Amino acid sequence: MEIGQFVFSGIPRVTFGSGSFSGLNKIVRSYGRNVLIVTGGNSLKKTGKLDTLIADLEKDKIKVSLYSVSGEPSPAMIDHAAAEFRKKPINAVVSIGGGSVLDAGKAIAAMLGEEGSVEDYLEGVGTKKLSGVKAPFIAVPTTAGTGSEATKNAVLSIVGEQGYKKSLRHDNYVPDAVLIDPELMLSCPKAITASCGMDALSQLLESYISVKANPMTDALALSGIKAFSESFLIAIEHGDHDIIAREKMAYASFISGITLAQAGLGTVHGIAGPMGGFFPVPHGTACGTLLAPVLRILADKLISMNHPAVKKLAEAAKIITGIQNGDDSILCAALCDAVDSLTEKAGIPHLCSFGIQESDLAKIAVASDNKSSPAELSQSEMIEVMKGILN
């Protein structure tokens, strides 16, 4: 193994386990008397868990404000919430929901410590420098995929012709506390389980082979890939009752957030970003459908470069396919086939379902990049990739 030089920082304190949600009120209480709870749709309320939490908090004389978000968060949504809650003495923001709800809460907590519009601070959009001062933020994911519960950025987007998907990012934005209760994920629908799960796998694989990877992220990424491969299809099929599968997927997702925050991502996310800005493709779906074809080109390039990342793809292949022998190129091919097969079994939709046409691909490719990938796809290769998953 190679150690070299690296910085590793900011793994949030995590409380993991089925049933751990009942301890959330104690975590919240440790931050102060005024809490803002950010949620998504109605599903949490339906289970009665939100009401129980609020009752527990009010019994402790903690004042609860609520904010509900729908869809992926936009700058306007964050500005609206920040304007409303800057007037109140909020001691902590708690997000309970999927990646969008976590990112919304993370951005609101951040903007409680800043002035002006969040757009002024977005990477590649605004020019103001974030101070890092913010309200404490507690993340409680209800889907397994984005890893937002472990990352230092919140993704905000405007969808459309001039659309974008950009990050509000600061080292201080790693959540102050994370509570992961796989029971909250039992009600997650099959399609979301599938697309979020593919997002987690793409995050694990991309950070594992990233040029910024280090031995700590390598060890964790492999452990996340193992948990994913033991549970992904089971979580889709039997996720309404198989708590062990939900546990493993929740773990894989959390780990993917840690490794991406430390080691960065690759071409799949480099394309998924602009794609999700121009068209209403959910992030997990974009990553899920892109992963297999991007990986195939990438593996070929890395093999022809005799790149050390080939060994890593071979390691991942052993875990995902169960094949233990064979040279690296055979293992890489087996990995690509396996990811293809997972994408198909997961029923990830093709790009045309979101109004993307062949004539749009060049525009997406021009706005895309390869992030920290160990080999680069050209714009024409990116277009080829997207063409193959259009219909």
Next chain:
Amino acid sequence: MEIGQFVFSGIPRVTFGSGSFSGLNKIVRSYGRNVLIVTGGNSLKKTGKLDTLIADLEKDKIKVSLYSVSGEPSPAMIDHAAAEFRKKPINAVVSIGGGSVLDAGKAIAAMLGEEGSVEDYLEGVGTKKLSGVKAPFIAVPTTAGTGSEATKNAVLSIVGEQGYKKSLRHDNYVPDAVLIDPELMLSCPKAITASCGMDALSQLLESYISVKANPMTDALALSGIKAFSESFLIAIEHGDHDIIAREKMAYASFISGITLAQAGLGTVHGIAGPMGGFFPVPHGTACGTLLAPVLRILADKLISMNHPAVKKLAEAAKIITGIQNGDDSILCAALCDAVDSLTEKAGIPHLCSFGIQESDLAKIAVASDNKSSPAELSQSEMIEVMKGILN
């Protein structure tokens, strides 16, 4: 793999890499204008690195106080330093040295935030509750072994008839920042490289099979064991110039601190604690000499219990011995043989070198425990273990 329930908290921000020491002044500066630097003997001064650091800090108008410690820290030493530096406005404490220096600095930083004697707060000795308020603490290890740079406790001891070795422990005591520069370890003597390295291995193995282990500590522990097995004997033999070996041992040590802080330790440390209280055995030496015989009894017990930890010992065996096939009991036996052989090659001294006699063993065993070991050694088994490594 099993996920289950766990809490994972507090990995310090680490800057790792050869030559990274030159960036220490910037890290210090970010904490304020008054810094206390704790060091050990003369070796750091001899290299000129301490003078360069002080000059860099003073150029930045940072006021430097120095405190030098020798041997393992005692409560009296910490009280003396705390009394002296509570009078000054210390913004951060930096320890540059081996495990004793790191523990001394960690305890001083802690006691700058408390009142009274440190003995009042020691586990199993005092009764006062720590507030957790402390001065920021930066750890810069110059040996690879104790892992103190990643842990939330400082071990203090009084050696002698009424001696003890006890921890000052609080979740907030994980260092605020860690800088690991393997170049600082090039001058570490062979004997210390050997005993500290065996300490790191015992910490990795004990936390890996601990009943409190979780998938994150498992992944990290295996990565640490791999780094150790690729470098330990090379670091002893060629440690004056082989920077790659020093890098790997520094990594293994840091990881051992993370995993022990999260998952706890076992019988080796359960015996080494009281042994080091009663007799002047350096901690690394005690752990190094105990590891092989404790492991042998433990492996037999776990195999006869058909305990899941046997699979873990087999995994560790594959990494350390290179043997990939064979049933678990064969792999466990190979692991014990390999650790025996490492202990011998490392030249770890026997217990009689520190004045321990056969008649002392019962007293040590009575004060010992099995910590978080998956199987327990009885007091008579502990005595048998120590008898075997007496001469």
